Every structure is written in C-alpha cells, then in structure tokens.
Amino acid sequence: MKTHNFSAGPSILPQYTIDETIKGIQNFAGTGLSIMEVSHRSKECVAMFEEARGLFKELLNIPEGYTVLFLGGGASTQFLMVAMNLLNKKAAYLNTGAWANKALKEAKQFGEVIEVASSKDTVYNYIPKGYTIPTDADYFHITTNNTIYGTEIKYDMDCPIPLVADMSSDIFSRPVDVSKYDLIYGGAQKNLAPAGVTFVIIKNDILGKVERQIPTMLDYTTHIEGDTMFNTPPVLPVYAAYHTLNWLKNLGGVEVMQKMNEEKAAILYNEIDSNPMFKGTVLDKEDRSLMNICFVMEDEYKHLEKDFYEFATAKGMSGIKGHRSVGGFRASTYNALPKESVQALVDCMREFQKANS
Numbered sequence: 001m002k003t004h005n006f007s008a009g010p011s012i013l014p015q016y017t018i019d020e021t022i023k024g025i026q027n028f029a030g031t032g033l034s035i036m037e038v039s040h041r042s043k044e045c046v047a048m049f050e051e052a053r054g055l056f057k058e059l060l061n062i063p064e065g066y067t068v069l070f071l072g073g074g075a076s077t078q079f080l081m082v083a084m085n086l087l088n089k090k091a092a093y094l095n096t097g098a099w100a101n102k103a104l105k106e107a108k109q110f111g112e113v114i115e116v117a118s119s120k121d122t123v124y125n126y127i128p129k130g131y132t133i134p135t136d137a138d139y140f141h142i143t144t145n146n147t148i149y150g151t152e153i154k155y156d157m158d159c160p161i162p163l164v165a166d167m168s169s170d171i172f173s174r175p176v177d178v179s180k181y182d183l184i185y186g187g188a189q190k191n192l193a194p195a196g197v198t199f200v201i202i203k204n205d206i207l208g209k210v211e212r213q214i215p216t217m218l219d220y221t222t223h224i225e226g227d228t229m230f231n232t233p234p235v236l237p238v239y240a241a242y243h244t245l246n247w248l249k250n251l252g253g254v255e256v257m258q259k260m261n262e263e264k265a266a267i268l269y270n271e272i273d274s275n276p277m278f279k280g281t282v283l284d285k286e287d288r289s290l291m292n293i294c295f296v297m298e299d300e301y302k303h304l305e306k307d308f309y310e311f312a313t314a315k316g317m318s319g320i321k322g323h324r325s326v327g328g329f330r331a332s333t334y335n336a337l338p339k340e341s342v343q344a345l346v347d348c349m350r351e352f353q354k355a356n357s
C-alpha cells in the first residue's frame, strides 16, 4: 500500500530530492567522498552553496541588493534575530497564530511591540483585515502561512514600513514579489529540505540601524560578509534544498507550482465543502491556505472523528491529525505532494461518508 504523506512538518519532499541526496551521501560531486564528510570550504561544496543561492534568486526573481543566507537555529531563532537586528524602538506584528505569537513575544525583549490585529478570538481561523500599520514602527512582521490553522496571506501586501515575513510553510509555493519585503525567513523543513537549515532573504541596506551590540552569530552582517559560511553551515540540508530547487526549476518554477497547488487544494476544499459529513475550519475562502487544509466533522458526526482517522490511516493517509489546538484534521498539501495523494484522501472521505451516514 502506498503511504500518502500529509505531515505538517517535517514533511514530504520530492522523490528526486531524496534520490539525488542519497547519491551525494555516497559520492558527492565526483569527489569520492560523502557530502557528510567534505569540508564546507572545499571548492565543490562552495560551488554547490553558490548554486543553491543562485537558484533561490532565480526562482523567486530576487532583485539586486538582497542576500540569501542559510543559517542554523530554525525559524524560531529568526524570531529573535529579526528583532535584535531591526528593532530600535518599536515594531508592529500581525498575530495570526501560534508562530506569529511566538515571534511577537520574542520581539518584546528588544523594544515596544504593537499587535496591530489578532484573530486569536476564534482560534486564528481567519486573517485579520482593515487594520492600520503604524508608520513610526521599524518594521511590520507577518506570517504568510499559518501552518497550524490553515490560513494564508496569498498576496504580497503594500506596506508603508519595512515588511518582514515568516514564510516557513509557503516559500516556493507561489511567485513572490520580493521587492515588497525587506526580510523573508523560514525553516526549510516544510517545502524545501529536511530540518536543520533556515533560509533568510535579506535586503542588505536595512541593517546597521539599531544601536545595540549584537552577538556575532546573531548578527546578519556576520553571515552576509561570511558568504553564509562564517561558521560550519548545515551542509546536508542545504544539499537537499539544492536538489529541491533544481526539481522546482525543471518543473517550470513557482508559477507552475502555484497552479499545481491551486489545483490540489481545490480538489480537497471542494470535497470538504460538498461532503455532508465534513466542514472546513477556515470559512473565508480568501484566507484558506493552499498548504495546510484544516477540516473537522459536522457536529452531528463529531463522534466519528476517531473512526475516520483510523479508517484513513489504515488506507495509507499519514499525518492527517489536526493540531491539538484546532482538532479534527489537517492535510498538508505542500509542493512535493502529488495530486494523486489528494485524490486518495478525497476517495477516503467519500467512502467513509457513504458507509457511515
């Protein structure tokens, strides 16, 4: 039986990435050495890093004046690095979920933080709208895709002050107008690579404006000047990311990916909306994530949730349990998830509904 990987993160990677990474674990770039045992400063490794950074720039059409970094510490370390490097007096945050809230909390250690809007009142099942961004803040921080709740800001907003985005779970799922952002970051383990590397896309000229002393490793300047190799970077995850980026390029890039993601999401949302046994947790269609699709059972079938989970799991659906704060189900439909997996889940829902209604 085929296992369909709907895990929220770490999550499904292209088979190409896994196969090519295995080859490099055995013999990297003809060196006769494993990628796990070569110097990060060897010419082959430096070249691979440069290619990976080049693919980032090419696929996201990153303008001049930005640097791509591969760092350790996860997106969670970026919560504090962003504030430490950019927050002088005041920063503005949009509170769209647990990750956004954690970012906001970290920033409070470095200055005043304005929560411009929050959807906490309804367990973050929508993206707040109609708020005002304070123009005297140093930056505005958003989380474009809220992995736990299945909401997503699917467009690049106009922002009167520098815009910072956590794109951990929707990077490379659609074209992004990088020029509208001053900093974009994310953990790689949702759409790019195994856990262990964090990407940062940073506009060089936003740095150097805070007064505080920044510890060397937490200072973006260190990593920009060190060509993302100030210290030993997470070589193996970057290598896997390099293959994912090549896979994406060969597929036609982010425009093609976006169409595929829209198509997959439509299949599942249509089923959720039309199957009398299920309902979506995010009601405003505009806010629905293309990456994490959350649904529960209609009230009258609530008692069947555990049964459906077991039924679907037995049919090879892996990782569909919703986050404990939302309940129900969450199917993560990241870039690498094939349409066939979405169809298999829909078939499960139909079969279960027929058998139990």
Ligand SMILES: *Cc1c(COP(=O)(O)O)cnc(C)c1O
Pocket: 009, 073, 074, 075, 076, 077, 099, 143, 145, 146, 147, 166, 167, 168, 169, 186, 187, 188, 190
């Ligand atoms: C997973 C996730 C994080 C946390 O990333 P780590 O790399 O584990 O620190 C942060 N933000 C979002 C939106 C996420 O999905």
